[in-house]
Amino acid sequence: MSTHARSSAALILAASFLFASMAALIKTVAPDLGNPMVVFFRNAFGLLALLPWLGQLRHAGWRTSNLRLHLIRDGAGFSAMVCYFYAIPRLDLASAMLLNYSAPLFIPLIARVWLKEPIVPAVAAAILAGFIGLLMILKPSVALTVPALIGLLSGVLVAVAMVGIRRMAGVEPVFRTVLYFALFSTLASALALPWSWQTPARWHWLALIGIGTLAAGAQILITLAYHRAPAAQTGLYTYLAVLFGGLYGWVLWNDRPDRWSLLGMVIVVSAALWTSRIRRINAPPSQQPEPR
Numbered sequence: 001m002s003t004h005a006r007s008s009a010a011l012i013l014a015a016s017f018l019f020a021s022m023a024a025l026i027k028t029v030a031p032d033l034g035n036p037m038v039v040f041f042r043n044a045f046g047l048l049a050l051l052p053w054l055g056q057l058r059h060a061g062w063r064t065s066n067l068r069l070h071l072i073r074d075g076a077g078f079s080a081m082v083c084y085f086y087a088i089p090r091l092d093l094a095s096a097m098l099l100n101y102s103a104p105l106f107i108p109l110i111a112r113v114w115l116k117e118p119i120v121p122a123v124a125a126a127i128l129a130g131f132i133g134l135l136m137i138l139k140p141s142v143a144l145t146v147p148a149l150i151g152l153l154s155g156v157l158v159a160v161a162m163v164g165i166r167r168m169a170g171v172e173p174v175f176r177t178v179l180y181f182a183l184f185s186t187l188a189s190a191l192a193l194p195w196s197w198q199t200p201a202r203w204h205w206l207a208l209i210g211i212g213t214l215a216a217g218a219q220i221l222i223t224l225a226y227h228r229a230p231a232a233q234t235g236l237y238t239y240l241a242v243l244f245g246g247l248y249g250w251v252l253w254n255d256r257p258d259r260w261s262l263l264g265m266v267i268v269v270s271a272a273l274w275t276s277r278i279r280r281i282n283a284p285p286s287q288q289p290e291p292r
Helices: 003-033 035-060 067-090 093-100 103-114 121-138 146-168 174-190 202-228 231-238 240-253 259-279
Strands: none
Touching: 003 035, 003 067, 003 093, 003 202, 003 231, 003 240, 035 067, 035 174, 035 202, 067 093, 067 146, 067 174, 093 121, 093 146, 093 240, 093 259, 103 121, 103 146, 103 259, 121 146, 121 259, 231 240
């Protein structure tokens, strides 16, 4: 592994730990405050973290000729976040995270419908294997629940957002795409506050600040990582977030997935990595990582 690849892997490892820590905080605070409050503050603090870089838009400008694509990408990304945050306190942490990280399995299908891209046999086989792994985790005949379906939907919506980012590649500057998503998500999540507001306790405020800070830090680290080495070389390290999430779940909530779920997780991760490697669908340095 080259020096750049090792550096990229270290950054993604750190980002994965931050994403898992964010999910653990969400699982802790969401039962008290509710999903709308957590989603809003995650986006609001994430937007604040971007303010120091607003000057980058002076060259590219605020206006865009691709507003429809931005709305599709932002709507899908925001909806994915809402579904993911809903699933986290209702499922064991590792399963909720893995369902969200299953997006690479759906990207070829969405790209086939939206961009008319063909699905080669090797990718089709990997997708089929990944779906088998998902069934092993979800156990449709035993424990298929609404939170599990919503968690899976978050992965589908992340895939839609990623295909939208791919569609805008080369025609939209990265920072405008990032900022539009932050603005859209903050405003959209604020709409529910009049009906869902609960005054946070002091420790709730600390947790909410932590969620936004961890999310912003993880996004920055993963973007820096993709600048140093192609995502295809370091994609495996992204899934360490699921491992970290499993450790949090085991230590804090005594979550212990059964052997079939563990085998399903291995299959899903392997299939997602194989699919990404074949198609090179991971975001290149000029694109932004998926929303979480």
